[in-house]
C-alpha cells in the first residue's frame with residue numbers, strides 16, 4: 123500500500139526531537155510579530171471568506187486575544203517547563219520524585235471556520251509552548267484564511283516544525299486518521315464524534331472543543347437593560363456565529379415583552395443600520411448557512427418572529443438580527459445549535475423551571491447567568507453542569523488566560539488556554555530517583571520473620 127504524503131510528513135516529524143525552551147520562545151515571539159505585522163492581511167482574508175466580517179471583530183477575536191495569549195505564554199513558560207520535584211514518602215526516603223513536563227510529539231490541530239485564524243493559532247501557541255511539532259488542517263469553508271495561515275506558518279516555522287495541510291472534508295478525514303500524539307479538534311459535535319472514532323484507531327488522545335446550545339438565564343429581578351446590553355453584544359458579534367454565543371434566553375413570561383424592548387434598544391444602538399455601509403455587522407459565512415438559518419425561521423409561526431430591522435435587507439448572506447418569541451421546544455430551532463443571528467426567548471415559571479429546562483438538554487459549552495443574588499448564583503452553579511459558567515457578562519470569559527476553556531459532555535472534552543493549554547499538550551512524566559541507600563530491601567522476599575514484622579507494622 124502506498125504511504126500518504128501526510129503520513130510520511132508525520133513520521134518524519136515524529137522522528138525529530140522536541141523543541142528546546144529557547145526554540146519555543148523564539149517561535150512564539152515570531153508568531154506574535156507575524157500576527158502584528160499581518161493584521162490587515164488577516165482582516166482582509168477573513169472578510170473575503172465571509173463576504174464581510176467586521177474588522178473590529180477580527181481585531182478583537184482573532185488578533186488581540188491571540189497576542190495576549192502568546193504574551194502570557196512567553197512570560198510564564200520558563201516556569202511552566204520546570205520539573206516539580208520533591209523527596210519521596212518517608213518509607214522510600216531519601217529517594218526523590220519529579221513530574222517533568224515533556225512534549226507529546228506531533229500534535230494535529232483541526233479548526234472550524236467561525237474564528238478561522240484564532241482557532242488555529244490559539245491551540246498552536248499551546249502546542250509549541252509544550253515543545254511539540256504541529257500539523258494543522260484549517261477549515262475548507264474559509265479558504266483565503268487557510269491560504270494565509272499556510273503562508274504565514276511557512277515564514278515562521280521550518281516545515282518539520284509546523285506543516286499546514288489544505289484540503290476539503292476528505293482531506294480532513296484522512297488527517298484525523300493520522301497517528302498523532304495528540305489531536306485538538308474544534309468544530310461541531312457531529313463531526314467531533316467522527317474525529318474521536320478516527321483517532322481511536324491509533325489511540326490518539328483528543329481534545330474536542332465542540333459547540334451546542336449555550337443558554338442565558340435571567341434572574342427575576344436582574345436589570346433587563348443590563349442583561350439586554352450584554353446579550354446583544356454576545357449574540358450579534360460575528361452575526362451569532364460564535365461557539366459561546368448566547369443560543370437562547372430563559373426568563374419569566376411577564377418579563378419577555380420588556381426584555382424584547384431592551385434588546386431592540388441595544389441592538390439598534392450598536393448597529394444603527396443593516397445596510398452595506400455598516401462595517402460593524404458581519405455576514406453569515408456562506409449561502410448554505412444563510413439558507414439553513416432562513417429555513418429555521420420558515421418553520422415557525424409568523425407571529426413568533428420579531429425582525430429587529432423593519433426592512434432587514436438580507437442580501438449576500440447578511441442576515442439582520444431576529445428574535446423569536448417563546449418557540450416550542452420541539453422546533454428545530456430549539457433542538458440544534460443556532461449559530462446565527464436568531465435569538466429565541468423562552469418563558470419559564472421560575473428558577474427551578476429554568477434549571478430543569480437546561481438540564482433536560484445536553485451539557486452546554488457556556489451557561490450565562492444574569493443575577494445579583496448569591497443564593498441564585500450558587501444554586502445555578504451547583505445544580506447545572508456546563509463547560510463554563512459566566513455571570514453577568516457574555517463572551518469575555520474566553521479571553522481569561524487563567525481560565526481553562528473547554529466543554530463537557532456533548533460540548534467537548536479537555537480544555538486549553540494559558541497554563542491549561544501547556545498541560546493539555548504535555549505529557550506529565552512521573553520520574554522516580556532511587557537513592558543509594560535502598561530501604562526497599564527490607565520488604566523484598568524472602569520474607570523473614572523480621573521483614574514480616576516490619577511489613578505488618580507498616581500495613
Ligand code: NAD
Pocket residue numbers: 232233234235236237241259260261262263290291294295298308309310311312313314316317330331332333334364365366459461487529534
Ligand atoms: P465542523 O465540525 O463542520 O468542521 C470543523 C473541522 O472539521 C473543519 O476543519 C472540517 O474540515 C472538518 N470536518 C468537517 N467534516 C468532517 C468529516 N466528516 N470528517 C473529518 N473532518 C471533518 O464545524 P464548523 O461548521 O467549521 O464550525 C462550527 C462548529 O464549531 C459549531 O458547532 C461551533 O460551536 C463549534 N466551535 C466550537 C468552538 C470551541 O472552542 N468549543 C469554537 C468555535 C466553533
